[in-house]
Each structure stands twice: as structure tokens, then as C-alpha cells.
Amino acid sequence: MLNHNTKSCTTRIVDKSVQLSLSLFPQAYSKKRGYRTFHFAFGCKKNELLAIGQNDPDKPSGKALKFARMFNTRQTMAYPYLHAEIDVVSRLWGKVHIDNNIKIVVVRLNKTGQLQNSKPCKSCKTVLDALGVEDVWWSTNEGITNGEVLC
Numbered sequence: 001m002l003n004h005n006t007k008s009c010t011t012r013i014v015d016k017s018v019q020l021s022l023s024l025f026p027q028a029y030s031k032k033r034g035y036r037t038f039h040f041a042f043g044c045k046k047n048e049l050l051a052i053g054q055n056d057p058d059k060p061s062g063k064a065l066k067f068a069r070m071f072n073t074r075q076t077m078a079y080p081y082l083h084a085e086i087d088v089v090s091r092l093w094g095k096v097h098i099d100n101n102i103k104i105v106v107v108r109l110n111k112t113g114q115l116q117n118s119k120p121c122k123s124c125k126t127v128l129d130a131l132g133v134e135d136v137w138w139s140t141n142e143g144i145t146n147g148e149v150l151c
Contacts, residue, residue, distance in 0.1 A: 014137055014144045014151050016049065017042040017105035018115070025109050028054065037116055041084035042105045043092050050096060053087030063090045071130050073123035085124040089131070103135040104128065105144065115139040119147075 021040045028038045039055040061082035067090065068076035076086075084106055092098055108118030118138045120128065128136055137146045144151045 011151060012047055013042070013044050013049075013103055014105055017044075017107055017137075018139075018144065020049075020052065021107040021109055022113060024052075024054075025113050029111065032058075035111075037108050037110050039084040039106065039108045039118055041088040042107075043088045044103045044105070045096065045101050050102075051088050051091035053084045053089070053091060055084045055087070056082040063087065066090075067127055068123065071127045073126050075121075076123040083121065083124050084118075085120050086127060089127060099132040100134045102131075102133050104133055104137070106136070106138040107144075108139050115141060115143065117141065 017040075020042065024040060025038060029035075032038070035057075041053040042049060043051040043053070060080045062080075064076055064082045064086055065080035067073070067086050068080055085104060088104065089098065092102070096102070106118040106120060108116040110116050117140050119140075120136060120138065125136075135146070137144050137151075140150070142150060
């Protein structure tokens with residue numbers, strides 16, 4: 001059962017991530033009108049935005065394949081399309097120490113800019129877990145959650 005107590009939420013980063021997603025959405029939509037949804041991921045540390053990632057389902061990605069091989073995520077090795085979570089991790093890779101001090105917020109918007117479910121898939125969760133990233137938030141149709149608290 002989700003706790004709807006917004007005082008428990010890390011609202012500053014979550015709100016900023018949603019607002020940034022909404023501001024990035026028009027440009028993403030103009031480039032990919034055929035898409036049903038758009039995923040954005042935000043990597044933060046101590047309330048500072050460090051990197052933004054976006055999914056790219058158009059073509060196989062060397063970046064996705066690199067991380068799939070490093071973390072032995074077989075689904076992604078077979079279908080190496082870039083997910084927003086892996087894109088943001090790749091942008092942080094080598095620039096900051098990725099551990100439990102990193103917060104990831106994943107936002108999915110539909111064609112009309114409404115929030116949709118963006119819970120990380122098994123492959124992305126495997127990579128985030130292996131790196132020690134524990135503070136992961138994702139959008140749902142009702143708001144943003146970490147699986148325990150709904151903002």
C-alpha cells in the first residue's frame with residue numbers, strides 16, 4: 001500500500017524532474033510524433049541535477065549494449081535499445097561516483113503530456129541495484145512514487 005504523505009517525499013527533485021520533463025516534451029514530441037510515450041530520467045545528488053537521459057527506441061544502441069554486457073542483462077543484450085535509466089547512468093559514468101548517494105527519477109509522458117507508468121524494467125533495475133542506486137522514483141498515472149510513497 002502506498003503512503004500518500006507528501007511530507008515523506010523528496011519533493012524538490014521530484015517536482016523539478018517532472019517540470020523538466022514537461023519542458024523537454026515538446027521538442028521530443030516534434031522529433032518523434034509517431035511515439036506513444038516519452039521517457040526521461042534524471043540523475044541527482046544532494047538536490048543537484050547531474051544528468052538527464054532519454055529513451056531511444058529507434059535503433060539498437062552501443063551504449064545500451066555496453067551496459068548490458070557489463071551487468072549481464074540478457075534481455076538488453078538481445079534487444080539493445082536505449083532506456084532513459086541507462087542513458088542517464090552512461091552520462092554519469094566516469095564523471096561522478098555512482099552509488100547510494102545518487103537519486104534517479106524516471107518520468108514517462110504520453111502524447112498529451114500526461115504522466116504514465118515508468119517503473120524501471122528488470123534490466124535497468126539490475127544495473128541500478130548493482131551500482132548501489134537505491135533512491136529510485138518513477139511516474140505513475142497518479143503521480144511519482146518510489147514504491148512506498150506517492151507524491
